[in-house]
Amino acid sequence: MLLDVLPRLRAMRLVLASGSPRRIEMLRGAGLDFLEVIPSCFAETLEKAAFASAAAYALATARGKADEVLARLEAAEAAEAASSRAGAEADAAALAPPRSPLVVIACDTVVEAPNGEILEKPRDRADAARMLRMLSGMPHRVHSGVVLLGRGRAVIESFTQTTMVEFAALPESLVLAHSASDEDLDKAGAYAIQGRAASFVARVDGDASSVIGLPLQRVCAALRALALAPAPSLAPAIAPAL
C-alpha cells in the first residue's frame, strides 16, 4: 500500500515500538526499510478486569507502549536541542524549523480463549498444555490494538482488529510434546502462529497478518493517508490525546 508514497514517508521518522522480528519483517517487507526499531519498556500489567473487552485491553496496552517510546524520544530530542543551544556554533540549529515528522507505531496482540479468558504467556509447561487444550479443535479470537502517535502525543491512528483463528483438534500427545518443547512458553496462548504451531491452524477469518505480527494493511493505509495529507496534519494538534 506504500510503494508510490515511499519518497514522502522517507522524509519522516518512523519508529516501531516493538522488537518483534515478525512485525519488523512485515513492515520492512512493505517497503519501510528505513523503519527504526525501539522496543517499548512499558510494563504490560494493566488490570484486565478494568476493560470492557479483550480488544480494549490490547488497545490500552498498545497506547502504553507508544506513550513510553514517544516520551523517551521526545526527552532525547529535548536534550539534544538544549545541548545545541548551549553550543555557540549551533545557534542556527536552535532556530531551525521543527524536525521531520515523527510517528511511533505500537501494537499489542492478545489471544482470547473460547471461554473468554485472555490468554497471556503461560506460567509453566502445565499451563501451556492447559491453554493448548482450550484452543484445540475450536475457533478462538485474536485481538490486536494499534496506536500511531505523533509528537505531543497526537493520535494519528488508533484501532483494534479482531481475527478468528480455528485450530485443528490437537491430540493429547501433541499437546504434551508442544508444551514440553518450551518453544512457545513466552507466547500469549502458548502458541506462535509463525512457528511449529502454524500447522495447528485449520482456518483464519479476518486479517491474517494481525495474527502473525500486526494488522499490516490497516497500518500501511494509515501511513499512506499520512503521507498524502497536507503537512499541517502532521503537527501535534491533529487530534486530541486519548
Next chain:
Amino acid sequence: MLLDVLPRLRAMRLVLASGSPRRIEMLRGAGLDFLEVIPSCFAETLEKAAFASAAAYALATARGKADEVLARLEAAEAAEAASSRAGAEADAAALAPPRSPLVVIACDTVVEAPNGEILEKPRDRADAARMLRMLSGMPHRVHSGVVLLGRGRAVIESFTQTTMVEFAALPESLVLAHSASDEDLDKAGAYAIQGRAASFVARVDGDASSVIGLPLQRVCAALRALALAPAPSLAPAIAPAL
C-alpha cells in the same frame, strides 16, 4: 501437528517437489528439518479449458509435479540397485528389504480473479497492472492442489483447498508503482502475499497458509496419519493411481 510423531517421520524419505522458499520454510518450520527439496521440472502448461474448475486445474498440475519428481527418484533408485547388484561385494544390499518409505509432496496454487479468469504469471508490466486492477477492492479465490505420492505412484493424499482473499482498494498510482517494480512479474496474479503485496490484503477467509505457500495444516495432518498408520499402508498398493 507433527512434533510427537517426528521420530517416525524421520524414518521416511520426505521430498518436496518445489523450490518455493516459503513452502520449504513452512514445512521445515513445522518440524520437518530433514525434508529433501527436489524442484519439479513439470511443464505447467495443462489446457485450462479441459478442467471443470480452477481447483481441478491446480490439482492436476500438482499431480504432474509429483509424478515427474517421483519418476526421477524411482529411476535413480533403480539405477542404484542395478549398480549394487553388479558389484559382487554388494550382494547383501540387493537382498535387503525395501528402503525407507518415500513420500513426494507436490503443490500448485492458482489465483482466480473475481470474473473467473485464472491468473497466471503476467506477460509484462501492463498485464501485471491489469491483474492488480481486477483484484483491487474485491474478494478473489486462491486454489491450492496438493498431492502426496508414495512409491509406485500410490496416492497417499490428494486434495484441493480454496481460500478467499480480499484486497483493499488499490489506488491507480499504487498499481502502476507495483507493476513497474517488477517485483511480482513472476507471480501468478502479479502478487506474492509474502512480499510488498502483503499490505494489500485486508481479509482472508480460509486456510491462510495455502495462500502463502501450501495448506500446511492439512499436509501435516496427512503426514501425521501416515506416521501413525500400520506399516502396510506405506506400500505402493494403498491406493490406486489416479
